[in-house]
Structures are given as C-alpha cells and as structure tokens.
Amino acid sequence: MRRLLVVLVLVLLPVLAFGAKQEVYVFNWTEYIDPGVIKQFEQETGIKVRYSTYDSNEAMFAKLKLVKKAGYDVAFPSTYYVERMRKLNLIQPLDKAKIPNMKHINPSLLNKPYDPGNAYSIPYMWGSSAIGVNSKYVDPKGITSWNDLWNPKYKGKVLLMDDVREVFAMSLRSMGYSGNTTDSAQIRKAYEKLLKLRPNVKVFNSDSPRQPFLNNEVVIGQIWGGEVYQANQENRDIKLIYPKEGAIFWADNMVIPGSARNVGLAYKFIDFLCRPEVAKKNCEYIGYATTNLKAQQMLDARTKNHKAVYPDDAEMKRGEFQSDVGEAIMTYEKYWEMLKTQ
Amino acid sequence: MKRAARFIYLTCIYLFLYVPIFVLIAYSFNDTKYSTNWQGFTWKWYEQLFTDSPLKEALVNSLVIALLSSVTATLLGTLGAFAFYRYRFLGRKVMYSFIYIVMMSPDIVMGISLLMFFITIGLATGPLTLLLAHITFCLPFVVVTVYSRISGFDRNIIDVAKDLGASELQMFRHIMMPMLMPAIIAGWLLSFTLSLDDVVVSFFTTGPTFEILPLKIYSMVRLGIKPEINALSAVMFLLSLVTVTVAHLVTKENR
Amino acid sequence: MVRSRFRNFSIGSTMLWIIIFVVVPYIFVVLFSFLERDPVTTVAWRFTLAGYGEILSPVFLKVCWYSLLLALGTTVISLLVAYPFAFFLVRLPEAYRRILLLLMIIPFWTSSLIRTYALVILFKANGIINTFLLWTGVIDEPLNLLYTQTAVFVGLVYTLLPFMVLPLYTSIHKLDWRLIDAARDLGATSRHIFFRIILPLTMPGIVAGSTMVFLPALGLFYIPDFLGGARSMLIGNFIKNQFLTTGNWPVGSAASVFLTLIMCLFLYVYFLSSRKAHTGGMGDMA
Numbered sequence: 001m002r003r004l005l006v007v008l009v010l011v012l013l014p015v016l017a018f019g020a021k022q023e024v025y026v027f028n029w030t031e032y033i034d035p036g037v038i039k040q041f042e043q044e045t046g047i048k049v050r051y052s053t054y055d056s057n058e059a060m061f062a063k064l065k066l067v068k069k070a071g072y073d074v075a076f077p078s079t080y081y082v083e084r085m086r087k088l089n090l091i092q093p094l095d096k097a098k099i100p101n102m103k104h105i106n107p108s109l110l111n112k113p114y115d116p117g118n119a120y121s122i123p124y125m126w127g128s129s130a131i132g133v134n135s136k137y138v139d140p141k142g143i144t145s146w147n148d149l150w151n152p153k154y155k156g157k158v159l160l161m162d163d164v165r166e167v168f169a170m171s172l173r174s175m176g177y178s179g180n181t182t183d184s185a186q187i188r189k190a191y192e193k194l195l196k197l198r199p200n201v202k203v204f205n206s207d208s209p210r211q212p213f214l215n216n217e218v219v220i221g222q223i224w225g226g227e228v229y230q231a232n233q234e235n236r237d238i239k240l241i242y243p244k245e246g247a248i249f250w251a252d253n254m255v256i257p258g259s260a261r262n263v264g265l266a267y268k269f270i271d272f273l274c275r276p277e278v279a280k281k282n283c284e285y286i287g288y289a290t291t292n293l294k295a296q297q298m299l300d301a302r303t304k305n306h307k308a309v310y311p312d313d314a315e316m317k318r319g320e321f322q323s324d325v326g327e328a329i330m331t332y333e334k335y336w337e338m339l340k341t342q
Numbered sequence: 343m344k345r346a347a348r349f350i351y352l353t354c355i356y357l358f359l360y361v362p363i364f365v366l367i368a369y370s371f372n373d374t375k376y377s378t379n380w381q382g383f384t385w386k387w388y389e390q391l392f393t394d395s396p397l398k399e400a401l402v403n404s405l406v407i408a409l410l411s412s413v414t415a416t417l418l419g420t421l422g423a424f425a426f427y428r429y430r431f432l433g434r435k436v437m438y439s440f441i442y443i444v445m446m447s448p449d450i451v452m453g454i455s456l457l458m459f460f461i462t463i464g465l466a467t468g469p470l471t472l473l474l475a476h477i478t479f480c481l482p483f484v485v486v487t488v489y490s491r492i493s494g495f496d497r498n499i500i501d502v503a504k505d506l507g508a509s510e511l512q513m514f515r516h517i518m519m520p521m522l523m524p525a526i527i528a529g530w531l532l533s534f535t536l537s538l539d540d541v542v543v544s545f546f547t548t549g550p551t552f553e554i555l556p557l558k559i560y561s562m563v564r565l566g567i568k569p570e571i572n573a574l575s576a577v578m579f580l581l582s583l584v585t586v587t588v589a590h591l592v593t594k595e596n597r
Numbered sequence: 598m599v600r601s602r603f604r605n606f607s608i609g610s611t612m613l614w615i616i617i618f619v620v621v622p623y624i625f626v627v628l629f630s631f632l633e634r635d636p637v638t639t640v641a642w643r644f645t646l647a648g649y650g651e652i653l654s655p656v657f658l659k660v661c662w663y664s665l666l667l668a669l670g671t672t673v674i675s676l677l678v679a680y681p682f683a684f685f686l687v688r689l690p691e692a693y694r695r696i697l698l699l700l701m702i703i704p705f706w707t708s709s710l711i712r713t714y715a716l717v718i719l720f721k722a723n724g725i726i727n728t729f730l731l732w733t734g735v736i737d738e739p740l741n742l743l744y745t746q747t748a749v750f751v752g753l754v755y756t757l758l759p760f761m762v763l764p765l766y767t768s769i770h771k772l773d774w775r776l777i778d779a780a781r782d783l784g785a786t787s788r789h790i791f792f793r794i795i796l797p798l799t800m801p802g803i804v805a806g807s808t809m810v811f812l813p814a815l816g817l818f819y820i821p822d823f824l825g826g827a828r829s830m831l832i833g834n835f836i837k838n839q840f841l842t843t844g845n846w847p848v849g850s851a852a853s854v855f856l857t858l859i860m861c862l863f864l865y866v867y868f869l870s871s872r873k874a875h876t877g878g879m880g881d882m883a
Contacts, residue, residue, distance in 0.1 A: 217722050340830040359704050418610060421606075422607070437612055440619050445812050449833075451853040452622075459625060481615075487763070509603070514603065532763065572711070575708065
C-alpha cells in the first residue's frame with residue numbers, strides 16, 4: 001500500500017506543478033471555439049491558454065460570483081447576463097484602444113440596450129431562435145406563427161426549449177407582448193397559454209434541439225438557427241421558419257470579469273478573436289453566426305446566405321434581443337416550475 | 343434445467359449492461375460530426391483523439407483524482423467502520439447518522455456547501471479542494487460497505503485475539519483487514535467509480551486551472567455528442583478490460 | 598473499555614473528517630435556509646422563515662412526491678433484478694465469480710453520461726430497437742420508447758444496478774450455508790428457508806444496497822432529462838434551479854434541509870423495524 005502511495009504522489013506532482021509561462025484563463029461555452037485557434041494564439045504569443053467550459057449562463061454566473069480574486073480572464077455571457085453582471089459589478093469596462101480589431105464587428109449588433117455603447121462587452125457569436133419543422137411531416141407553408149405550435153394535430157410532437165426565458169418569450173410574443181416583459185399579469189397569461197400547449201410537448205431541450213428533430217421524435221418546435229444549419233448537413237428536411245411575431249435573438253459576448261488575473265492578456269486574447277481570419281475559423285467550426293462582418297464576407301456563399309444562420313434586416317427588425325428582467329425572473333421561475341410539474 | 347435458467351439470467355443481465363457500450367463503440371466509427379444517425383465508417387475520431395485532443399489532459403487529471411481520493415477514502419472509511427464497530431465513544435451514533443446524511447444530500451447541496459466552506463477558510467478552488475470533496479463523498483460509501491460486512495462478525499474473534507495478547511492495531515491489521523478484504527475492495531471500487539463519474543460536486547469544487555473529464559463530457563453530451571468522445575470511451579473501456587485481465591492473470595499465478 | 602493510541606486514531610481521523618467536511622459545511626446550509634434572499638449579495642443576514650414558507654407550496658410537494666415514487670420504483674426494480682443475480686453469482690466457482698464481478702464494474706469506468714446517451718441511440722424513433730423491430734415486421738410504426746417513464750426507469754436501473762449488486766453480493770457471500778443445510782435436514786421448505794433464514798441474514802446488504810440506489814436516484818437529474826425529455830421536475834432539478842438559475846439560496850437550502858429531514862425519518866423508521874426483526878446489521882446502530 002505504501003509503495004502505491006509513493007507512485008501516486010509521483011504521478012500527481014507533474015500535474016500539480018505550475019508552469020512559469022504566462023497564462024490566460026478563458027471560461028467559455030462548450031464547443032464554442034476552434035481548438036486550432038487556441039493553438040495558433042499560443043504559438044503566436046507564447047501565452048498558454050487555460051481553457052475551461054460551462055454549459056449555461058447560470059452556471060457561469062454562479063461560478064464567477066463566487067470567485068472573488070484570481071479567477072478567469074475572459075468569459076462569454078449572453079446579452080441579458082452581460083446586463084446583469086454589469087449591474088452587479090462583476091465585469092470591468094473595456095478599453096477599446098486595446099482592441100483595435102473591434103472595427104470588424106457588425107455595427108448592427110453593437111450598442112444594444114443590454115450594453116449601451118458596448119462599454120463592457122463585445123459580441124462574439126449571435127443567432128436566433130425560431131420555429132423548426134421537419135418538412136417531411138409538416139408543410140412549412142402552413143406554418144407562419146408561434147401559435148401554430150398549439151395546433152392539436154401536433155399532439156406529442158412539439159419541442160420546447162428547456163429554458164424559462166426562451167419558452168416564455170415565445171408565448172409572450174405569440175400574444176403580442178414583449179419577451180422581456182416584467183409585468184406579472186402578462187407573465188401569468190403567458191403561463192396559462194403554455195399550459196394548453198403542454199399536451200403537445202414531447203420534450204424540453206435547449207442544449208441541442210436538433211437531436212430530437214434528427215431522431216424523428218418531434219416534427220415541429222423551437223430551435224436555434226445555427227442548429228438548423230448543423231442539422232442540414234445531414235437532413236435537408238429540417239427547416240427554419242421565422243414567425244410573423246418575430247424571432248428571439250441572442251448574442252454571446254466577450255467580457256473581462258472583475259476578478260481577472262491578468263487583464264492585459266485578456267485584451268490580447270479578445271483582440272485575437274476579433275481578427276477576421278480567426279473569427280471565420282471559429283464560425284466554421286461552431287456553426288453559429290459570426291458577429292465579425294469581415295469574416296462573414298469571407299465565408300462560402302452557401303453559409304453566408306443561409307437564412308437560418310444570417311436572418312435578413314427585416315427579420316432583425318421584427319425580432320427582439322433578450323434583456324435582463326431583473327427581479328421579475330422570480331415570477332418567471334415560479335410559473336416555469338408550475339409548468340414543469342404539470 | 344436450473345443451471346440453464348441461471349445461465350440465461352446471468353447472460354441477460356450482462357447483455358443489458360454491455361449492449362449500450364457496444365453501441366457506443368460502434369458509433370465511435372461513425373462518420374458524422376453532429377448526430378447519432380449512422381453515416382458511414384471512419385477512423386478519423388481515433389486519429390484526432392491520439393494526435394491532438396484537449397480530452398487527454400482532462401482524462402489524466404480525472405484518473406489521478408479518482409485514484410487518490412478512492413485510496414484515501416478507503417483507508418479512512420475502513421478505519422472508521424472498524425471504529426464504529428469496535429468502540430463506544432461520545433457522538434458515535436450522531437457521527438454514523440452524518441455518514442448517511444452525506445450519502446443522502448443531493449450532490450448539488452454538497453457541492454455548494456463545500457464551496458461555501460472553502461471560500462470561508464480562504465482555500466482557492468483547484469486540485470486540492472476537488473480531492474477533499476471527492477474523498478468526502480466517497481467516504482460514506484466505504485464505511486457503509488465495510489460496516490455491512492463487519493457487523494456480521496462474531497465478536498468472540500476479537501476477544502480471542504485480545505486474550506492471545508494482540509494489540510488493537512495488530513488485531514485490526516492481522517485479523518480484521520484480511521476478513522474485511524472483499525468489502526474493502528468493493529468499497530474502493532465504488533469510490534473509484536463514483537469519483538471518476540462525478541459531475542455536480544466537481545463543478546463547484548474545482549478551480550479554473552483544473553479540468554476533469556466528467557465535466558467536459560457533461561457539457562459536450564448536452565450539446566450533442568461528438569464521436570471523439572465515443573472513441574475515448576471505447577479506448578477507456580478496452581484499457582479497463584486489459585487491466586482487469588492482466589490483474590486477474592497475475593493474481594492467479596501468485597497462488 | 599479499551600484505550601489505545603490506535604483506538605484514538607481510528608475514531609479521531611474519521612470523526613475529524615466528518616466534522617470538518619460534513620458537519621461544518623452542513624451548518625452553512627442550515628444557516629442559509631433561515632436567511633433572506635438578496636439579489637446583489639445572494640443572501641442578506643436577516644433571519645426569516647420565508648425559505649421554508651416557499652417549499653411548502655404545492656409545486657414543491659408535487660416535485661417531492663414524484664421524485665420519491667421514481668426513486669422507490671427504481672429501488673424495487675433494482676432489488677428484484679439484483680438479488681437473484683447476486684445469489685447466482687455467489688454460488689459460482691471462485692474463478693468465474695471474480696471475473697463476473699469485475700465485468701459488473703467495468704462498464705462503470707466509462708462515463709455514465711455517455712452510457713445514458715447510448716440508451717438514447719437505442720431507444721429513439723429511428724434508433725436501433727425500432728429499426729430492428731420494423732425490419733423484422735413485428736411493428737409497422739416506430740414504438741414510442743424515448744421520452745417515456747419506462748425509458749427513465751430503464752436508465753436509472755441501468756446506472757444504479759451495481760450499487761445494489763455489490764452490497765448484496767457482500768452480504769450473501771458471508772452467509773453461513775451450513776445453516777441452510779441444517780434447516781433443510783430438519784425438513785424446512787425452500788420458501789421457509791428463504792424467508793426465515795436467507796432474507797433476514799442478508800438484510801444488511803439489502804438495506805445498504807437500497808440506500809445506495811434510492812438516494813442517488815433522487816438526485817440523478819440528468820437521466821430524467823435525457824431519457825424523459827425533461828418534462829417533469831425532480832428534487833435535484835428544483836434545488837439546482839434555486840442555486841443556479843434564480844440564485845435563491847435560502848429556498849434551495851431549505852429544500853435541502855427538508856429533504857434531509859424526510860430521509861432521516863425514512864431511515865429511522867427502517868432502523869426501528871429492522872431492530873424489531875432482530876436482523877442485526879445497521880439496526881444495531883439505532
């Protein structure tokens with residue numbers, strides 16, 4: 001037994017040893033960067049990238065809130081979390097002079113209400129959530145509105161996101177309200193309407209909604225635009241329809257947490273990601289829309305014209321970006337729990 | 343007749359356990375990046391895994407943590423089970439109930455409570471806190487497994503050993519340990535498995551520098567599994583099979 | 598009373614570990630359950646019972662009830678499957694036994710998440726089982742397997758079975774077979790032998806195994822998520838949401854305390870009943 005322990009310590013030592021190299025700590029969504037990009041950054045700068053991942057804004061937020069010092073240098077919250085973290089002083093204002101490549105970012109994605117003047121964040125990837133259909137079973141021409149999900153003929157065939165904000169935004173917009181409402185009467189109405197949708201719902205999935213579509217488990221439901229693009233590489237029948245009430249837009253943004261270890265390296269890394277060639281590589285790897293206009297122009301014609309990935313301006317106008325609802329999230333959460341336990 | 347029924351039953355159980363794994367291995371040769379539908383045969387996921395993969399480092403970290411925590415928990419837990427059996431001391435029952443509470447509490451509560459604790463005492467999260475957390479949630483499983491065997495023992499054995507002049511330590515080392523060996527091994531295996539597989543507690547108790555495999559897999563699985571993970575699982579499965587076979591042959595020769 | 602350095606060490610090491618890493622952190626949880634939620638600092642240091650008020654709502658009780666049923670069902674199925682299995686295993690020659698026991702463990706060295714995902718591949722509408730059945734002509738329409746209650750049970754049993762088998766194996770292994778031979782010589786029927794001798798003697802293993810299956814089954818939220826389509830919320834999901842999504846730590850803590858109390862009650866009742874039955878094992882502790 002003693003010999004075993006000695007061996008174990010020997011195995012462990014190299015793992016625990018800290019390198020003297022400069023390191024940048026990146027906290028990102030899973031599968032949200034091309035590994036080749038990280039390698040390129042390391043080779044160019046000699047800085048080691050320490051990369052960890054999370055799978056939800058909530059998880060990222062909980063972790064950042066708890067790490068008071070020597071935490072992550074770069075993180076990638078979604079729009080409404082940028083707002084929330086800004087309010088709680090969890091992220092620091094950006095010095096734009098240190099990010100010259102920011103000029104390539106699509107201006108129509110900048111200066112949104114969640115972060116006026118982009119004082120704290122730079123969009124990294126963006127996209128929409130709209131209606132997905134399998135055209136083998138559902139005629140896409142017959143689907144125009146979120147309300148079509150309520151059609152009784154789709155009993156047990158509908159997919160909803162497993163995400164309180166997405167599902168309520170859908171229901172709210174189907175009634176003409178804002179998806180970012182903080183009015184509890186509207187939220188209650190949205191809940192009552194969702195209750196009627198319950199028999200149609202086969203599965204809640206927001207991580208990878210294309211899977212139940214590809215598996216023929218569902219034929220209609222909410223889906224991310226980028227997921228449709230990915231699904232199309234195997235099955236062309238999966239189509240995206242922008243409902244007439246407007247799609248729900250999201251964007252994930254690069255920020256520097258207040259607890260960053262090395263702010264200078266964080267800027268270097270962010271600026272690197274804003275480089276058009278790098279952004280293009282990431283976009284091709286991830287499958288979601290890049291915020292980098294120059295990179296978008298460099299993409300092949302099929303990708304950059306895929307309407308599911310890059311909605312046109314009219315769709316953008318009709319849709320709505322998610323923003324923080326503050327304490328109203330408690331009301332949302334209460335109805336969400338009631339919906340899930342039905 | 344009876345033997346045949348027994349054979350069929352055992353076979354069915356093992357099929358139940360192994361069919362999903364064979365499916366997993368089959369799909370590691372699937373030529374598609376995004377889905378679980380069969381698209382054709384390829385070796386490329388294995389190439390990717392061996393040439394360049396962030397999964398490798400996470401795997402090593404996970405194995406180290408699992409080994410260290412399971413060994414420590416087994417040593418501590420065996421001692422603990424023995425103490426609970428042998429001695430009467432203040433707070434014994436309360437402590438034993440706490441063993442159960444650890445097993446009972448949802449992972450998330452344990453993760454959060456340990457994190458609050460580590461932050462309060464100013465210990466930065468990283469490999470060390472992860473190790474402490476893993477030992478903590480493995481410990482009760484060892485205690486319960488070992489205790490369930492020790493409690494069936496004849497107490498006279500202890501008296502005889504004492505009469506023959508054995509010290510407590512000698513009695514534990516030379517009488518209890520060998521008799522408890524099957525339970526100790528079972529407890530260690532449980533711990534090792536639990537540690538290698540834990541997601542939730544680890545999420546809260548590891549730091550930015552230390553990524554482990556289950557955490558990586560958890561987020562990857564949710565976003566649609568990549569065949570690269572299947573390839574890794576296939577390799578791990580084969581490795582454990584080989585290890586077990588070798589261990590089996592070696593111990594056989596020793597007899 | 599025996600006093601020795603070894604005694605102090607063996608008691609001290611375990612006690613100390615449990616106090617530091619279980620009792621103290623758990624006190625934090627209890628403490629937090631009485632505090633007030635604060636959107637900025639997570640909790641405010643003001644005493645309130647609001648956390649407990651909220652978990653008495655019908656939503657939480659429904660979540661509890663459903664989780665308990667699911668965990669109970671899983672435990673019963675696992676026990677029924679694992680008991681004969683462990684029994685057959687013990688009766689095999691030693692060489693086979695060791696191999697089979699290891700074969701039981703090996704699958705669990707590959708991530709349970711991935712293996713759950715493999716079940717999805719088997720169960721889905723265009724998956725292996727449905728394709729096979731359609732091909733043989735047994736069915737004309739794909740069966741609805743994935744995102745059902747059955748799928749969740751299969752997944753839970755699949756993941757937790759070894760946690761039932763190992764303790765059962767340990768306790769059946771140390772059964773004194775001479776007792777059974779003696780009973781048979783005295784003319785006891787097989788049924789009698791099983792219910793009067795084997796079952797009581799293996800009770801510690803049954804309790805240990807059931808505990809090890811029942812309790813994790815309450816918390817394994819990813820299996821109902823993957824296989825059940827996340828259509829129902831379990832206690833694990835509820836607590837996770839309180840800590841991660843809403844940031845409502847007092848309610849999350851209160852729910853944890855509540856859950857722990859219910860469990861203590863379950864265990865206490867069990868201790869009482871097992872002591873009455875003179876089955877030994879963990880009943881000795883109570």
